[in-house]
Amino acid sequence: MTPSSSPTSTRSDVNGVVSSRGVLGVSALRPDGIPKVQGRFAFSSDAWADNMLWGATLRSPHPHAKIRSIDVSRALAINGVSAVITADDVPGQLTYGLITSDQPVFARDVVRYAGEPVAAVAADHPETARRALDAIRVEYEVLAPLVDAEAAIAGSHPTIHPDGNVIRRQRVVRGDQTFIGDVVVEGTYEIGMQDQAFLGLEAALALPDDDNGGVELFVATQWLHEDQKQIAACLNLPLDKVRLTLGGVGGAFGGREDISLQVHCCLLALKTGRPIKMQYGREESFFGHIHRHPARIFMRHHADRDGTLRRVEARVVLDGGAYASTSSAVLINAVTHMQGPYKCDIATVDGYAVRSNNPPCGAMRGFGVVQACFAHESQMDKLAVACGMDPVDIRLKNAMRTGDKLITGQTMDSVAPVERCIRETAALPLPPLLPEEPDVLQLPGGSGLTARRSNVKRGVGWGVSIKNLMYSEGFDDYATARCRLSNGIVTLQFATAEVGQGFVVLAQQIARSVLGVDTVLLEPISTAIGSAGSTSASRQTWMSGGAVDGACRVVRERLFEHVAQRHGLDPLRLVIEGTDVVDSMGSLRFSVAEASRDLVFDETFEHHHRATEELDENGQGNCHVAFAFVAHRAVVDVDVDLGLVKVVQVATAQDVGRVLNPLAALGQVEGGIAQGLGLAVMEEIVLVDGKMRNPSFTDYLLPTALDAPDVLVSMIEEPEPQAPLGAKGIGEPPCISVTPAIVAAIRDATGKDLSRVPVRPQDIVFG
Amino acid sequence: MTVVNATSIDEVVDALRRLPQARLLQGGTDVMVEINLNRAGAGDVIALRQVSELRRWYVDEESRTLHLGAGVPYAELERSPLCNLLPALAEAARTVGSPQIRAAGSLGGNLGTCSPAGDGLPVLSAYDAMVHLRNADGSRQMSIHDFMVGVKRNASAADELITGISMQLTRGFQGYAKVGTRNAMVISVASACLVHDSERGSIRVAFGAVAPTIVRARNAEAWLAENVELVGAIDVSGRLAREFGERAATECTPIDDHRSTAAYRRHAVSVLAERLLLRAATPNTTGNRAS
Numbered sequence A: 001m002t003p004s005s006s007p008t009s010t011r012s013d014v015n016g017v018v019s020s021r022g023v024l025g026v027s028a029l030r031p032d033g034i035p036k037v038q039g040r041f042a043f044s045s046d047a048w049a050d051n052m053l054w055g056a057t058l059r060s061p062h063p064h065a066k067i068r069s070i071d072v073s074r075a076l077a078i079n080g081v082s083a084v085i086t087a088d089d090v091p092g093q094l095t096y097g098l099i100t101s102d103q104p105v106f107a108r109d110v111v112r113y114a115g116e117p118v119a120a121v122a123a124d125h126p127e128t129a130r131r132a133l134d135a136i137r138v139e140y141e142v143l144a145p146l147v148d149a150e151a152a153i154a155g156s157h158p159t160i161h162p163d164g165n166v167i168r169r170q171r172v173v174r175g176d177q178t179f180i181g182d183v184v185v186e187g188t189y190e191i192g193m194q195d196q197a198f199l200g201l202e203a204a205l206a207l208p209d210d211d212n213g214g215v216e217l218f219v220a221t222q223w224l225h226e227d228q229k230q231i232a233a234c235l236n237l238p239l240d241k242v243r244l245t246l247g248g249v250g251g252a253f254g255g256r257e258d259i260s261l262q263v264h265c266c267l268l269a270l271k272t273g274r275p276i277k278m279q280y281g282r283e284e285s286f287f288g289h290i291h292r293h294p295a296r297i298f299m300r301h302h303a304d305r306d307g308t309l310r311r312v313e314a315r316v317v318l319d320g321g322a323y324a325s326t327s328s329a330v331l332i333n334a335v336t337h338m339q340g341p342y343k344c345d346i347a348t349v350d351g352y353a354v355r356s357n358n359p360p361c362g363a364m365r366g367f368g369v370v371q372a373c374f375a376h377e378s379q380m381d382k383l384a385v386a387c388g389m390d391p392v393d394i395r396l397k398n399a400m401r402t403g404d405k406l407i408t409g410q411t412m413d414s415v416a417p418v419e420r421c422i423r424e425t426a427a428l429p430l431p432p433l434l435p436e437e438p439d440v441l442q443l444p445g446g447s448g449l450t451a452r453r454s455n456v457k458r459g460v461g462w463g464v465s466i467k468n469l470m471y472s473e474g475f476d477d478y479a480t481a482r483c484r485l486s487n488g489i490v491t492l493q494f495a496t497a498e499v500g501q502g503f504v505v506l507a508q509q510i511a512r513s514v515l516g517v518d519t520v521l522l523e524p525i526s527t528a529i530g531s532a533g534s535t536s537a538s539r540q541t542w543m544s545g546g547a548v549d550g551a552c553r554v555v556r557e558r559l560f561e562h563v564a565q566r567h568g569l570d571p572l573r574l575v576i577e578g579t580d581v582v583d584s585m586g587s588l589r590f591s592v593a594e595a596s597r598d599l600v601f602d603e604t605f606e607h608h609h610r611a612t613e614e615l616d617e618n619g620q621g622n623c624h625v626a627f628a629f630v631a632h633r634a635v636v637d638v639d640v641d642l643g644l645v646k647v648v649q650v651a652t653a654q655d656v657g658r659v660l661n662p663l664a665a666l667g668q669v670e671g672g673i674a675q676g677l678g679l680a681v682m683e684e685i686v687l688v689d690g691k692m693r694n695p696s697f698t699d700y701l702l703p704t705a706l707d708a709p710d711v712l713v714s715m716i717e718e719p720e721p722q723a724p725l726g727a728k729g730i731g732e733p734p735c736i737s738v739t740p741a742i743v744a745a746i747r748d749a750t751g752k753d754l755s756r757v758p759v760r761p762q763d764i765v766f767g
Numbered sequence B: 001m002t003v004v005n006a007t008s009i010d011e012v013v014d015a016l017r018r019l020p021q022a023r024l025l026q027g028g029t030d031v032m033v034e035i036n037l038n039r040a041g042a043g044d045v046i047a048l049r050q051v052s053e054l055r056r057w058y059v060d061e062e063s064r065t066l067h068l069g070a071g072v073p074y075a076e077l078e079r080s081p082l083c084n085l086l087p088a089l090a091e092a093a094r095t096v097g098s099p100q101i102r103a104a105g106s107l108g109g110n111l112g113t114c115s116p117a118g119d120g121l122p123v124l125s126a127y128d129a130m131v132h133l134r135n136a137d138g139s140r141q142m143s144i145h146d147f148m149v150g151v152k153r154n155a156s157a158a159d160e161l162i163t164g165i166s167m168q169l170t171r172g173f174q175g176y177a178k179v180g181t182r183n184a185m186v187i188s189v190a191s192a193c194l195v196h197d198s199e200r201g202s203i204r205v206a207f208g209a210v211a212p213t214i215v216r217a218r219n220a221e222a223w224l225a226e227n228v229e230l231v232g233a234i235d236v237s238g239r240l241a242r243e244f245g246e247r248a249a250t251e252c253t254p255i256d257d258h259r260s261t262a263a264y265r266r267h268a269v270s271v272l273a274e275r276l277l278l279r280a281a282t283p284n285t286t287g288n289r290a291s
């Protein structure tokens, strides 16, 4: 991305507030917004270099097989093919991984999932590269795949990886383990495998250094420095010989945390001494990145007769697929969130993340909490019925508060407006009843014209969630930012991956607010500066926002010191007002531009969150940094005879701390709701014996505009004292409890006991 | 690779004689997907976009027969005046893909691909349409029922062009309904077309995506004709409509796949047939909606 300037923008934000300066709190225009809408934004797949070659990947068709031999000679003989590489060409570490380095750059002796890379080629044209892949001969000895997570736990299947078939087991045990409630409800819940389905496909361009001793990579990713570390280890190069710049990213949702084509692309560039471009098509993308963990969760809730929640029991099984990725962290998120946003003193939770010959699973928006939430919210509805209570009342009764102890023993010290989330959601208006002659396109079945009004039943359902923010268990995921002020212009530098969430505009807003400037330039997002951590875990506004804020504040201090010295004042008297430096106790006033004329203030700042701890064997410990809450109420229309669903409306009140950019916040909420709706009623990777049956947008269905509900939002602004800007992360919560809310609404409309997402038409008809 | 940019039907059939392996390209909404999926080169292509004859349609007033060029895009079928002449076809057209796909895609391509999930095909089956074919030696027509022979297989020869479709216009209700797992732009899980010919007194029902090719529920049609007076306005009870749907569904042979299950598909067409019959009986309150 080229540094982009953002001139002052004037627009009315969603609350009708007009700002002329794009400071914090208004809907400042994104610097990448207009280019994206006009199709001029350079996504990473648009990268191009003179003399470049095209890379392509050969993948295993088998979920589990031994590799007997690989013969690349016929591929190499093709005119236009410059290189063919396999595991034998990896100079450094043969594996990579975010937490455990267990995933091979190329499979060497054995393949563990269908789609695992076996070789890569570089050729003069994508078509030549494709023919070269076809010409590689791989002899496989097909093995029985392990596709049943319970078999992985039971040990009834041979070990498929040297690290074993169980990636992690974690219990959370607290309180009187013999307690039995007056009211006990239980259920087993299943969550299908969801895909991030970002629109901008994986793509990278690698440029070898002149001496082939290093490489520069332009890539769409979520965390440049983590990529850099893993790539350098595989290439056997020092870190400074692997330089990364962010290519334009078209969405991520967790699917770009892991390495995909990065190492392959760099290896080919170093082998050929030529620039290499690699990009996946949609089908390959399904094989090229990790997915959301499918889960099976048994839960038992114990309560007093009046609905007071006393104990949760749970057994959580996540299928991590062939390699570890972030499975162990996803698991601890799931098991430590099993109580939901409710006070509960006794817990008996046992969780497993297992290895299988299914496609690897890892990070996706909600990160383990999506699975937990579908189970605990389904349970809360059951509990409400068993106690003869309303679903809203039972949630209000048990709503967690600041100061409560979690099942991990950690004290909830975030702002925790759970009760307010529920009440404000309930206060949002319900949609009108269906008119006598509704627009048939708006009925379940939509353009298929399957339903008439008389075929439709309406239902209402609730979901409430708690989500941790930032990385957990002792990890210091700090963020770095640099601020340079000169002649009234600020230039910011950070390595924060802009994946669509809008950090680029937030950074500009912060600088404008803190330093009283209008023009904020952005340096390319690259490893030329220290790490910003990952764009995930709802953390960048807090972490990188904190770093930009910190850097700007230090620069402001230097500016004030300079001005104070020149005018013989105490710097503490100086403040920024609009675009001026002002003496708050006198009459001195001049513009920031004047104050910084021919001067350079240049400061770098690191933001660290408070330290956390690992869990002990009973799942006790202060493992999380902070939490955010949200409530969802869904209204659905269901064609009961055909099992078709139209989500009519989702109302939500979200604990956001503080709204920094109303339009961007609304975008996160609406987008998250669409993604959670997808999981509720349509999005699933269908696997049969480890093979994906629907790796395309023809058959992996995402919600369309006709599926998207009306969304009513209430932003709950109670500034979080721990957060540098008072703002909590808002990226993940919107997609978490909306899924159980929609399913609850379908249950309400149909009376069916639906325990699996996505809910398929046949589940409603025959369930 | 040769590309023939034909401007007339004569040019097309001439090119087909020279290049019988060539691919015909109308909207390209199936062809391009197939080329990408099979990762194969396009081979020789005869492009039909500039052949204006294939975009024409007219009504032969005497025989009340509508002749529709193979290249008329769905976008035109969903709009007036065609949607008034063939409401069921308009409804089917509206379910195809997105506006972009409907601007390009055609019935000729739907017939050429001959997928059991093709949304135009149940309508053509229920209309008892004729498919018009031509090669360099001449032309012939064939009933739609003989034309569709299996999953993505049709009875045309390699050197034949589908020039168009013809069907008798009817008076009476007609409707199309399609089940998919999202509310727009979705491949059919099961679909049904019902046409009531109130003058000749028949009801014809065809199903999509529930057998290797489109199914006509002829036994159920016959049973209905025995039990209900079909000339003029019809009167059916809810019970009878249900039985009609159940009977019709037994004539399908659906499968389990990643999109759905056989049991659900059978159930779905039964519900669709029942509902369409009820709509035929009370067209005023549940009439056609085209656009």
Ligand SMILES: Cc1cc2nc3c(=O)[nH]c(=O)nc-3n(C[C@H](O)[C@H](O)[C@H](O)COP(=O)(O)OP(=O)(O)OC[C@H]3O[C@@H](n4cnc5c(N)ncnc54)[C@H](O)[C@@H]3O)c2cc1C
Pocket (backbone or CB within 6 Å): B023, B024, B025, B026, B027, B028, B029, B030, B031, B032, B033, B048, B070, B071, B095, B096, B097, B098, B101, B104, B105, B106, B107, B108, B109, B110, B111, B112, B113, B117, B118, B119, B120, B160, B161, B162, B163, B185, B186, B187, B188
């Ligand atoms: C995103 C998307 C969504 C879709 N959704 C639907 C849907 O909902 N329902 C549905 O039914 N289909 C759908 N399709 C498939 C496709 O749009 C239809 O089958 C369409 O009717 C094809 O028409 P076309 O003109 O584009 O055909 P083309 O792709 O040009 O051709 C298709 C086949 O027919 C042959 N052919 C074309 N014209 C003639 C002719 N005149 N004579 C002989 N052979 C010919 C071609 O050689 C080729 O084999 C979808 C496709 C896409 C890409």
